[in-house]
Amino acid sequence: MKKITLFATLIIALLIMTTSASAVGTDKEYTPVPPSEDTVTALISSIKQENGHLVVQADPIEWYEGDAADRKFKEREPEAAEELGGAPDGYYIVNDDQTLETYEIAPDAKVLMQLYDHDGTYEGMEIQWNEPVSLDKYVAIMNNDKLMDMKSFPYHLTIKDGKVVQIVQQYIP
Structure with missing residues (x-):
């Protein structure tokens, strides 16, 4: 009986640790x-040099999580919300206007990633909450879609004086 209780406790702890990894975090x-x-959440479609400046083309979205996600999901998809009991995976994205916006990235912008291809292997794609990467490395990560398309993640773009000064990848399960 003690072995079963210990095993069940370990399984529950493991499930809590893996299911709580649903967005951004501390280390x-x-x-x-x-x-x-001053923060826009967006899906980035491209990142490139343009007229001597690094720019992203991005589709701003509405990002909801937790209770706010459940409320928005219920408002927009009442039948599915009733069936599921809330927003799937604890988040909900609204993207009614898919117009792309162009944002210039400041040369000293801070970039924090949660998950990306570290070494060309699936094993090397571990979650590392708010891992700082250089802007050059971020451009390389965004242009590497061999194992995972990094453009499928939302990013929180902090904009000051018309330039993106911080980019934070939003992890989604």
Whole structure:
């Protein structure tokens, strides 16, 4: 009986650790990116040099998680919300306008990644919450879609004085 209880406890702990990894976090655990007036959440379609400046073309989205995701999901998809009991995986994205916006990236922009191809292997794609990477490395990561298309993740873009000063990858399960 003690072995079964211990085994069940370990399984539950493992499930909690793996299911709580649903967005951005500190170096050890998930914490949501707080919404702010100077942050835009977007799907990035391209990143490139243009007229001597690094720019991203991005489709701004509405990002919801937790209770806000459940409310928005219920509002927009009531039948599915009733059947599922809430937003799948604890988040919900609204993208009614798929117009691309162009944002210039500041040369000293801070980039924080959660998950990417570190070494060309699936094993090397471990979650490392808020791992800082250089802007050059970020461009390389975004242009490497061999194992995973990094453009499928939302990014929180902090904009100051018309330039992106911080990019934070939003992990999605």
